[in-house]
Amino acid sequence: MTGSSAGDLPPPPYRAGEKPRRSLGREAIAREALRIIDAEGIDAVSMRRVAAAFDTGPASLYAHVKNKEALLRLAFDLALEELEPVPVAADDWQAVMLRWSLGVHEMLQRHNDIAKLTFAHIPSGEAMLESTERVLGLMIGAGVPPQVAAWSLDILSLYIGADAYEGWLFGQQFGTDDPVEAEAFFGGIKDYFASLPADRFPYIVGNVAALMEGGGEERFRFGLDMFIAGIASTITR
Amino acid sequence: MTGSSAGDLPPPPYRAGEKPRRSLGREAIAREALRIIDAEGIDAVSMRRVAAAFDTGPASLYAHVKNKEALLRLAFDLALEELEPVPVAADDWQAVMLRWSLGVHEMLQRHNDIAKLTFAHIPSGEAMLESTERVLGLMIGAGVPPQVAAWSLDILSLYIGADAYEGWLFGQQFGTDDPVEAEAFFGGIKDYFASLPADRFPYIVGNVAALMEGGGEERFRFGLDMFIAGIASTITR
DNA sequence: ACCTGAACACCGTTCAAGT
DNA sequence: ACCTGAACACCGTTCAAGT
Numbered sequence: 339m340t341g342s343s344a345g346d347l348p349p350p351p352y353r354a355g356e357k358p359r360r361s362l363g364r365e366a367i368a369r370e371a372l373r374i375i376d377a378e379g380i381d382a383v384s385m386r387r388v389a390a391a392f393d394t395g396p397a398s399l400y401a402h403v404k405n406k407e408a409l410l411r412l413a414f415d416l417a418l419e420e421l422e423p424v425p426v427a428a429d430d431w432q433a434v435m436l437r438w439s440l441g442v443h444e445m446l447q448r449h450n451d452i453a454k455l456t457f458a459h460i461p462s463g464e465a466m467l468e469s470t471e472r473v474l475g476l477m478i479g480a481g482v483p484p485q486v487a488a489w490s491l492d493i494l495s496l497y498i499g500a501d502a503y504e505g506w507l508f509g510q511q512f513g514t515d516d517p518v519e520a521e522a523f524f525g526g527i528k529d530y531f532a533s534l535p536a537d538r539f540p541y542i543v544g545n546v547a548a549l550m551e552g553g554g555e556e557r558f559r560f561g562l563d564m565f566i567a568g569i570a571s572t573i574t575r
Numbered sequence: 576m577t578g579s580s581a582g583d584l585p586p587p588p589y590r591a592g593e594k595p596r597r598s599l600g601r602e603a604i605a606r607e608a609l610r611i612i613d614a615e616g617i618d619a620v621s622m623r624r625v626a627a628a629f630d631t632g633p634a635s636l637y638a639h640v641k642n643k644e645a646l647l648r649l650a651f652d653l654a655l656e657e658l659e660p661v662p663v664a665a666d667d668w669q670a671v672m673l674r675w676s677l678g679v680h681e682m683l684q685r686h687n688d689i690a691k692l693t694f695a696h697i698p699s700g701e702a703m704l705e706s707t708e709r710v711l712g713l714m715i716g717a718g719v720p721p722q723v724a725a726w727s728l729d730i731l732s733l734y735i736g737a738d739a740y741e742g743w744l745f746g747q748q749f750g751t752d753d754p755v756e757a758e759a760f761f762g763g764i765k766d767y768f769a770s771l772p773a774d775r776f777p778y779i780v781g782n783v784a785a786l787m788e789g790g791g792e793e794r795f796r797f798g799l800d801m802f803i804a805g806i807a808s809t810i811t812r
Numbered sequence: 813a814c815c816t817g818a819a820c821a822c823c824g825t826t827c828a829a830g831t
Numbered sequence: 832a833c834c835t836g837a838a839c840a841c842c843g844t845t846c847a848a849g850t
Contacts, residue, residue, distance in 0.1 A: 362833080385824060394835070396824075401833050406824065457737070458744035460764055467776065475778040486797075488785040493798040497730075500694070500737035507695035527697055539704065541712040548725040560723075561730040567808070568801040599815080622843060631816070633843075638814050643843065 360392050364402045368412035375413060379450045414455040415463050420445050424472040431476035432566050439498055439562055446502035456499030481573040490569050501558045524550060597629050601639045605649035612650060616687045651692040652700050657682050661709040668713035669803050676735055676799055683739035693736030718810040727806050738795045761787060
């Protein structure tokens with residue numbers, strides 16, 4: 339029997355915490371925050387919990403990020419990097435804009451309530467700047483007045499983020515993604531509208547179906563189409 | 576000297592806490608929450624602080640409201656009551672819709688970041704139901720397809736709330752309402768855009784002014800006008 | 813039904829002290 | 832520069848006990 343058989347030896351003390359303790363750093367911290375957002379949403383992110391993933395206390399994070407808000411912004415920037423670049427050679431600006439909008443919307447939906455972080459976020463990442471440049475160029479190239487193009491980009495971003503965030507909130511109001519519960523929730527609202535006195539609220543009562551229809555993707559697409567058509571109408575040839 | 580001269584008597588003990596201790600109740604609690612929102616914003620509202628205004632502890636509130644979220648919703652409903660009713664006899668639906676939108680936007684701006692509570696809020700108050708009925712009626716009466724009218728109302732509300740919320744957030748990013756600080760903040764962004772390599776980002780660099788112009792009310796109005804025009808274009812006569 | 817004190821299980825951030 | 836334990840000043844919500 340030699341010392342090389344370590345099977346029944348207690349682990350040496352300096353190896354007790356051997357699990358590959360991840361080292362800190364801006365990106366590692368932001369990535370952990372994004373992981374928590376994906377799993378449980380923004381409210382589940384706390385400095386303590388992020389720090390715990392690195393086997394340390396919350397104070398350690400402050401050497402890398404200014405505060406919690408900055409950490410969440412970094413996590414959002416990571417998510418932005420998932421976006422596919424806008425194709426360079428594309429002439430149909432309306433189709434490009436629609437596809438880009440749907441892509442952003444889908445990305446936001448993949449990350450729980452991350453859309454809440456889109457508000458007042460000024461694009462600074464490389465990828466976002468490039469998308470902005472492309473879409474702006476396509477619009478102006480097609481004859482959209484520059485001021486209209488600039489405002490349209492802002493408003494479009496606002497609409498995409500707001501719709502994604504609202505969609506998440508509605509999802510929260512009936513626990514899980516259970517479609518049965520969703521039906522019960524929206525059905526309850528429908529019944530409420532339908533139960534209003536028809537003499538005082540004829541249009542609401544008479545259009546209950548339309549008011550509840552396609553609360554999700556369909557309504558979003560409708561708004562998108564109408565907005566893009568609105569931009570197109572500003573082109574004077 | 577009779578007992579009726581109370582000037583030099585110590586206050587009787589049962590009058591020690593005489594200050595007219597406000598009694599609890601759903602509305603009183605919600606009104607206090609709204610007061611705090613107006614003064615310091617939503618994040619300043621805490622169960623403890625609201626309770627303190629009634630000289631009691633946070634547990635007392637739970638006899639009146641389910642939880643903090645419900646309390647904030649009640650506060651928002653109070654703010655909604657400030658809205659002026661949509662005029663009954665009005666034929667120009669586009670003007671009515673524009674005025675109503677601006678009214679809601681202004682109300683939200685009066686209450687700090689209360690716009691954050693507009694997301695996923697289903698109108699239930701008397702006043703809001705009546706506005707919905709009127710605007711819906713005006714649109715449908717003018718020939719807008721019911722489904723378009725219903726979706727448009729949703730999207731319009733989303734846009735109004737999102738813009739107001741984003742406006743508040745931008746206001747936060749430079750401490751107070753100091754226009755000098757605001758100029759420095761937006762000037763910094765402008766300089767950043769202008770400093771990008773012009774060969775890679777020709778459209779951004781070439782349209783810095785348009786990208787920064789009228790970040791506030793002007794851009795909001797533009798989006799509103801375009802959206803209402805979009806609705807109008809769905810009328811087939 | 814309404815109200816309360818105390819407790820539970822958390823927060824974000826700062827600070828002095830270490831390396 | 833980076834990391835840490837401990838502390839500060841808070842949170843929302845629950846619960847047993849009171850009226």
